[in-house]
Amino acid sequence: MAGNYALSVVTLILYFAYTGQAWNVMMGFAGQLSLGHSLYVGVGAYAAGGLFFHYGIGPWAGLPLAILFCVALGLIIGFLAFRFGISGVYFALLTIAFAEFTRIGFDHLDWLGGPGGMFLKVAQRDTWDILNFRGPPLMYYYAMLFLCGAALALCSWLLKSKAGYYWQAIRENEEAAQALGINTFRWKMLAVAISSAMTAVSGVFFAFYYNNLFPEQIFHISRSIEIILGPIIGGIGTLFGPILGAAVLTLLSDGITDGLAALGWEIPGIKQVFYGVVLLAVIMFLPNGIWPPIARKLKL
């Protein structure tokens, strides 16, 4: 099943590329460092998953619900943060606190499976059933490919529009932006809303791709960090950064894990050490990510 393995790797790359792009809207465009994005993946996943688990309602109906919940949560966090003037490190800590609070909360929510997890029934894996989002790995690959493409198109359009200019202005110098008539609160909220909505879709995909949800895993801070690794390594605020970063990270890390396994070294934790080292190297030597120097070479 080598073909399926390769497909799953590419699907994973696309998943992280897409989710990283969603995070990028908040960070790269509006300059707000969210270290709790796993919150939206988790809430989106449980919203759609819960609907399916308890009522048999398919993902297409779960999707708007997931988006609704995530946008509401995002707006609450954004409102609390921006109204009270919380930014930078404090904002990051606030997002972490919300994600952790929710993680522990869901651990005690037995109606959604509690710590033991929630398992979605998989009817079949052979034919493409778009309505219930069930099918062979190829279907999931195409779904994620479509999402990535859509995200790229959306972000590209946003960057060139008034929103893109305003966000960059806010990111560069919020005071100067205000003096130019920009209601920075409203625009920051917009970035948060779009980012959380996009991430909600990730969550729905996650639910129907992996079909088991555990609060300890899906809301964990490691997930939040995984989400941001791609954009940071690829280049915050750029269009192709998240995709490039996700690709590099996944391919290299899988390569290293497989290489080490071939040598007989299967040690838990080695993949994450690798992530850490790559992250460290990129931050130290290529602070704007891998993409900008490549873009310059390609004269883009």
Add this chain to the structure above:
Amino acid sequence: MLTVNGISKSFRGLKAVSNASFEIPEGSINALIGPNGAGKTTIFNMIAGVFPPDSGSILFQGKPVHGLRPDQVCTAGIGRTFQIVKPFAGLTVLENVMVGAFLRETSTAGARRAALEILERLQLAAKRDLPASSLTLPDRKRLEVARALATRPKLLLLDEVMAGLRPTECDQMVEVFRGLNREGLTILLIEHVMRAVMALAQHIGVLHHGEVIARGTPQEIVRNPAVLESYLGEEAEV
């Protein structure tokens, strides 16, 4: 056009501005001068909405603007520059001005058009694709003005925009402002560079220790004994 009525502001018990009042007629160029710490920028900040006055009122075209947010003040038609320039360093010169232009333009193409016009005006058009961080100080000052102009203000607040400019650069700026004023822009400037003040201002207000100690035409001000004592010096030559 702008009526400032008895505004005061204290910071932690220290009175920065005390019962300041003045009027800016439409279409005029006005200057606010005075020694450092006199409260000039504080008054600017109150007009621009950075913080509200503790007391008093500020009316712009008959409507109260005191207590509004900075972005609301700008939308109402008052633009401002900052004493320490704040360019959007990661954006190009053109993009910087486009940010301002988007207040009145809806499309990106329209904003670009409007921005280019203003850049031409301020002789920055040739540098439009350069990153703002690469500009020299005089160009940064011009960018700051261009950006504020892009919001199509009716009143422009200029905070020490001549500081650090050489005399020729200063004269160029003076010409730009004169031209804009001829087209109907009302200007209020804070300045230490008396060369620019005397060349531009039709009315001058003098601030000292947070209080307005004199108001009048340039000729009246340079002869005012209180002004000479507190700021200009006995041998003021302009």
Add this chain to the structure above:
Amino acid sequence: MSFDLVANVVVAGVLTGLVYGLMALGLSVIFGVVRVVNFAHGEMMTIAMYAATVLFASLGLDPFLCILPAALAFFLFGYVLQAGLINPFITRPEHSQFMLLVAVAIIMVNALLMIFGPSARSIQVDYQLESFEIGKILVDKARLFAALAAVVTAGLLFSFFKFSLIGKAIRACADNHLGALVVGLDVKKLYALTFGLGSVCVAVAGCAMVLLVDVTPPLGPAYTLLAFVIVIVGGLGSMPGALLGGVLIGVSEALAGLLIAPSAKSMFSFGLLILILLLRPQGLLGKNP
């Protein structure tokens, strides 16, 4: 729910909280002076805890005897970390500094996982099962000693900052970076020194904590977050605040564990963090921004 039970739980919470407070004190000192968010703080504490288990397993050293060598080693480690890795980053944007330490934290936690594996390690000494009786309150010996170690270390640190020349120089850096440079202070060296001191706090807290809690790699990020909660609740830049915050969190965790469920105790801490960030971001004893 007898009064005795609650009283015992509260006392235990206060004592544990003092150890938390020492850990947070290290973070507060680092953040207050160097202005860097040490996202690897809890991971460093976990390393100290593991070091204590290794020293105990190989040399039979009681953790409290490990304190001195651990403190020395960690001081050097912190000094080098700041001087070598972090100092060049001071001028970079905030999120860069933040991510730098996130990377360090990831490496630390997973290196621990690689070396020690996921199962818990602990130290067993005789006096762990003994306690003092004060009226109806039973005070665990180990817990009391741990709290004492924390208080003594904190006291030493207070005196250092208040009375020594270097301590005052460090405080000067914290208050006014530019002014310190102008006066000729070697700010970078003082930063490294401060990070070293913060690391000493972590080393002592780790050695003390290992008698109270079994150590596993995931404790690292958990303690980092806890340290931040405490520092923010207690007030950034306030040393007594860190200890007060620690005690508050220690007690609230203990009570939450008793009244709700043991697994819910950190939920309370995070809720508290959110509230403080919103209502009083300078913390209980912090200076008004």
